[in-house]
Amino acid sequence: MFNGTQACCPDTTIDAKSPTEYRHFSVDTDKNIVYFCDYKSYEKGVYCYWTKRDPLMPTSNVWTELPGYVSYIIGYSTSKGNT
Secondary structure, three states, X not given: OOOOXXXXXXXOOOOOOOOOOOOEEEEEOOOOEXXXXXXXXXXXXXXXXXXXXXXXXXXXXXXXXXXXXXXXXXXXXXXXXXX
């Protein structure tokens, strides 16, 4: 019997502040590449994409999905020159 002090089921709410479980992005300013990850609730997981931003074609917006083993982006390091 539920008495109000017990949880009825595990909390599976995605934390919107989590950098690995929700929407986040990183920008490689040296190569003009934007990386973007987002949670897809209907597919139950985080999917990541990238796009090369061409200064000569600022309206181009072609996104490519990263491999499935990439589930989050840590960030871009200007000192190391990598994402």
